[in-house]
Amino acid sequence: MTKPTFTDFSQAIITQLERDITAYITDKHLPEPLHSACLYAMTNGGKRVRPLLVASSFATVSQVINQQNFYKNIGKIDSVRLSMLAVELLHGYSLVHDDLPCMDDDDLRRGRPTTHIKFGEATALLAGDVLQNLAFETFCEQIFAESWRIGNNLLTTFTPRARRMIMGQMLDLNGEQKNLTQAELEAIHRDKTGALIEASVLMGGICGQANEQQLNALEIFSKNIGLAFQVQDDILDVTADTEQLGKPAHSDEKLDKSTYVKLLGVEQAKDYAQSLFDTAKNAVIAEFGNENYLIDLANWLWARQK
Template identity: 35%
Template sequence: MSLKENFEKYLLSNLINVESFHPYFNEALNYMLKAGGKRFRPLLLLNVVKAYEPLLLKNSYPIAAAIEFLHTYSLIHDDLPSMDNADLRRGYKTLHKKYDETTAILVGDALNTHSFYLISTAPLSSDVKTKLSYELSYNGGIYGMVLGQAIDCYFENKILDIEKLKFLHIHKTAKLIAASLKMGAIICEKDEDFQNRLYNFGIDLGLLFQIQDDLIDSLEDEKSAGKTTSNDTNKNSFVNLLGVDGAYNEAEKLALKLENELNSFDKNLKESLENLLTEYIFRHRKFMNK
């Protein structure tokens, strides 16, 4: 089985189950995890571990799951009526549409906190787990994703310049992607310079990922995208600021930069990341028939 298939099997075998007389809370906790997804962030971590310490792959699955749990919480809250008010996610009804808004808020809270439970109970050294908790909380919290979301929501219907737009999306999207790569290097106990090199690569990758998502929102229908689209008309997106051609050009510049950096990695890391990243680095090209 592929790394993605193995991780998917692990994730579905380790869903949350709490003793309770609530009629559907356990079902709701796992609803969006079972809905699938690219598993992009956990696979970044696992591919770094595969490159350098393949014997630690099994021990790293809980950390990869923690990243996916945190990411999934952010999607559930992002879809809420007070934020994007989306109806569709991963081809399924969003959680507040499937159940109710209260359930969606509580499930998001639960997945957020449970991600740190998964790190704390993983079969890794205490020192490594402390560093992993720091990276996930720093990049997923007020210094990263939460700050980005706050800026995104506050500045709806207010146009930001390109530098502020990048600041927004570096925090909202890119930092968790960058942290996923860095956390893989932490598990392998690579030196700080290398960790930071991977992190910076991840920031560029996350920005590219966001520009491509903006193109998807603008150019794809809901069925193709598997989520609510044409939902960014009031938001600060790269397409809204630069137009479709401008957003494509920004994506292409980042893609070529990332391709060069990927080619500069050592053989093990390049081979491990190449199959995963090649699919995403140039996915914007399909929108422009190029």
């Protein structure tokens, strides 16, 4: 069987993930309006980049992408399915809190009112708290679902990178209204944006029982993709409009944040993003060849407009 297209693969993964998100939150019997706020925050048409990285990394390492219907059945593998759920729940929590008036103070997320605009600040704050907690609850299930070793490895990969994401958010706030160097800017975003992307790629590899050499290649890929993703965001913030982005354009300028565009200019920032994508893809190609979903995903990310 020919390798299914990335479009087919990603659509199947996202369909499974969105069913799991709704079922998982509903199963917790949260009181209203907390239940509705959590569902609202998590079912708002996001790109699902991080779960797709988990699935693509697993498919690349396990080398079973050509088996009939594998891309449809990947959601039946508990460790993969729960890892996808965990990274997206943690990402969802971070967005709910990022949008709050005490943080970035945004009214629009993915073309809809942000959670605190829809439900109020107190409910949004609690929704973020619950989503973070649920992300870690999934590992209680993973540790016993397939094997203690895989579950433990997933937890020890995920936990420090969740902490790093929050550290990066603090550094980002500290950097407002300051002229940061490129090294300082990268230190922020290797944590704030990059840490969860690293976790996603590495957890997919762990689920596929990657060896040390393979994990090293995945780590190089993830570190470079994570930084490239942030450089792209900085570019899109000034080159796309609010309708394209689904959130307010020029929001970084409003908060007087240091960005790669502010530091390098648009064209040089694009060149830098391209070099990061190339480094990421070369690491994967050297280890796994160029016919895999991580390369497809990198190409898709490079072409994104929001």
